[in-house]
Amino acid sequence: xxxxxxxxxxxxxxxxxxxxxxxxxxxxxxxxxxxxxxxxxxxxxxxxxxxxxxxxxxxxxxxxxxxxxxxxxxxxxxxxxxxxxxxxxxxxxxxxxxxxxxxxxxxxxxxxxxxxxxxxxxxxxxxxxxxxxxxxxxxxxxxxxxxxxxxxxxxxxxxxxxxxxxxxxxxxxxxxxxxxxxxxxxxxxxxxxxxxxxxxxxxxxxxxxxxxxxxxxxxxxxxxxxxxxxxxxxxxxxxxxxxxxxxxxxxxxxxxxxxxxxxxxxxxxxxxxxxxxxxxxxxxxxxxxxxxxxxxxxxxxxxxxxxxxxxxxxxxxxxxxxxxxxxxxxxxxxxxxxxxxxxxxxxxxxxxxxxxxxxxxxxxxxxxxxxxxxxxxxxxxxxxxxxxxxxxxxxxxxxxxxxxxxxxxxxxxxxxxxxxxxxx
Amino acid sequence: xxxxxxxxxxxxxxxxxxxxxxxxxxxxxxxxxxxxxxxxxxxxxxxxxxxxxxxxxxxxxxxxxxxxxxxxxxxxxxxxxxxxxxxxxxxxxxxxxxxxxxxxxxxxxxxxxxxxxxxxxxxxxxxxxxxxxxxxxxxxxxxxxxxxxxxxxxxxxxxxxxx
Numbered sequence: 001x002x003x004x005x006x007x008x009x010x011x012x013x014x015x016x017x018x019x020x021x022x023x024x025x026x027x028x029x030x031x032x033x034x035x036x037x038x039x040x041x042x043x044x045x046x047x048x049x050x051x052x053x054x055x056x057x058x059x060x061x062x063x064x065x066x067x068x069x070x071x072x073x074x075x076x077x078x079x080x081x082x083x084x085x086x087x088x089x090x091x092x093x094x095x096x097x098x099x100x101x102x103x104x105x106x107x108x109x110x111x112x113x114x115x116x117x118x119x120x121x122x123x124x125x126x127x128x129x130x131x132x133x134x135x136x137x138x139x140x141x142x143x144x145x146x147x148x149x150x151x152x153x154x155x156x157x158x159x160x161x162x163x164x165x166x167x168x169x170x171x172x173x174x175x176x177x178x179x180x181x182x183x184x185x186x187x188x189x190x191x192x193x194x195x196x197x198x199x200x201x202x203x204x205x206x207x208x209x210x211x212x213x214x215x216x217x218x219x220x221x222x223x224x225x226x227x228x229x230x231x232x233x234x235x236x237x238x239x240x241x242x243x244x245x246x247x248x249x250x251x252x253x254x255x256x257x258x259x260x261x262x263x264x265x266x267x268x269x270x271x272x273x274x275x276x277x278x279x280x281x282x283x284x285x286x287x288x289x290x291x292x293x294x295x296x297x298x299x300x301x302x303x304x305x306x307x308x309x310x311x312x313x314x315x316x317x318x319x320x321x322x323x324x325x326x327x328x329x330x331x332x333x334x335x336x337x338x339x340x341x342x343x344x345x346x347x348x349x350x351x352x353x354x355x356x357x358x359x360x361x362x363x364x365x366x367x368x369x370x371x372x373x374x375x376x377x378x379x380x381x382x383x384x385x386x387x388x389x390x391x392x393x394x395x396x397x398x399x400x401x402x403x404x405x406x407x408x409x410x411x412x413x414x415x416x417x418x419x420x421x422x423x424x
Numbered sequence: 425x426x427x428x429x430x431x432x433x434x435x436x437x438x439x440x441x442x443x444x445x446x447x448x449x450x451x452x453x454x455x456x457x458x459x460x461x462x463x464x465x466x467x468x469x470x471x472x473x474x475x476x477x478x479x480x481x482x483x484x485x486x487x488x489x490x491x492x493x494x495x496x497x498x499x500x501x502x503x504x505x506x507x508x509x510x511x512x513x514x515x516x517x518x519x520x521x522x523x524x525x526x527x528x529x530x531x532x533x534x535x536x537x538x539x540x541x542x543x544x545x546x547x548x549x550x551x552x553x554x555x556x557x558x559x560x561x562x563x564x565x566x567x568x569x570x571x572x573x574x575x576x577x578x579x580x581x582x583x584x585x586x587x
Contacts, residue, residue, distance in 0.1 A: 009481065
């Protein structure tokens with residue numbers, strides 16, 4: 001555009017100067033410029049008749065894994081001497097190899113394929129447009145076309161494997177699972193004894209109890225093992241996750257939520273996920289691999305947000321979780337959350353809080369200094385006091401020092417089960 | 425290849441203009457023209473994308489001033505055409521930065537330079553013919569010829585676009 005204006009000014013200026021001075025040199029000097037213009041128009045195609053295909057080597061990957069993007073451009077129209085192809089990358093993707101921008105020559109009915117490799121941190125990435133631009137040889141004219149090729153790349157959180165997580169919700173579902181229910185029947189954990197009924201296995205007869213009472217025989221009863229409803233609440237509030245210089249502890253919370261969801265689903269439970277940030281992103285409870293996939297998609301897309309409505313946890317929609325089920329809150333916790341958690345306990349929910357330690361996280365970002373050490377000690381004491389108050393209210397708290405891997409820091413604790421007073 | 429073509433055409437163009445002025449005793453003006461050339465080179469080095477078009481404008485303006493004050497037309501004409509070539513090379517040099525390592529840089533360079541060289545040769549030939557065959561005409565004839573040329577050009581461009 002700028003070049004065209006300069007050329008026009010020069011050509012018209014020379015023509016006017018030639019007329020004003022009646023000197024042929026001015027007119028003669030317009031000839032090379034006019035030649036350029038004419039050749040430019042002649043060489044420029046009428047339209048860009050191109051077909052473009054994009055493919056990704058994988059659309060679901062872990063953070064830092066390489067994804068090869070392949071672009072194939074086919075020219076159905078006139079030959080193009082210079083075609084600039086640019087794949088507009090979504091933000092945060094880093095290019096590992098190759099380039100998403102190429103200047104190529106594309107004769108009629110020919111194709112060109114190029115690849116480049118990207119990697120990315122956790123997130124959901126939308127590929128949109130590929131822009132195609134051709135110029136006349138002198139950059140005076142250009143023809144641009146944008147081809148919309150929507151494609152999604154999910155980078156899932158780097159979840160860890162836990163063998164099991166022990167929870168004790170008051171109410172379980174009817175299907176067999178791994179959680180001891182408050183009902184006698186088949187199982188492993190002792191529940192009580194009842195009078196022998198025809199059909200009871202002779203192996204279940206409690207001979208000691210039967211010997212005390214000679215009138216009848218007694219059989220052992222075990223706790224039935226069932227599946228349960230687990231609602232995972234991921235705290236995505238900006239006020240609890242963001243620290244100085246834009247550092248966020250949120251990715252640790254996502255990792256913890258993903259690991260717990262994966263473990264609960266592997267145990268056969270019905271799991272739902274609520275991301276509590278600038279709005280409520282709810283993945284409805286369900287079982288199985290499909291649900292695991294849904295939760296991973298939700299976690300890949302989760303981001304920190306701020307909202308005046310959801311600044312505190314008081315708008316946590318407890319009615320979305322089945323009564324007396326297990327609620328797992330993954331949050332760095334702030335002082336205001338106390339009341340809501342106690343209220344959930346009062347309504348009969350079993351509440352487990354997995355809390356990435358914000359004190360340690362922020363301390364790691366600060367320089368080593370005596371003042372920092374003192375401040376960290378004071379804040380840590382406040383936090384420990386806060387956690388003890390929660391535990392006294394019946395909320396199980398697992399605090400995670402984020403400088404230790406999740407499975408090492410919390411694995412043994414979560415596999416042993418919720419015992420009051422345990423804080424890591 | 426592009427960079428060599430750029431620098432050599434710029435040096436020839438600026439030197440032609442400067443020598444034309446210097447030869448007529450316009451030493452001060454010749455120094456300004458040389459300064460323009462130096463600035464152009466700095467612009468290439470510093471990647472000032474806006475400068476080449478401005479440089480081309482000032483170089484043609486200098487040639488126009490030369491024509492007006494009857495400085496040797498051939499030097500002015502050669503200077504303007506080589507500066508036009510240098511402008512095109514600067515644009516190509518910028519465009520080549522878009523290219524990835526595995527693109528056919530050599531091929532694109534070779535074809536582009538060949539095309540522009542042919543066009544510049546044709547431009548030089550046409551302007552030389554126009555300078556040699558000088559016909560005196562009145563202002564009215566001049567206006568008529570320019571109007572006809574513009575009309576023809578517009579028709580030609582329209583035809584190209586429709587095609």
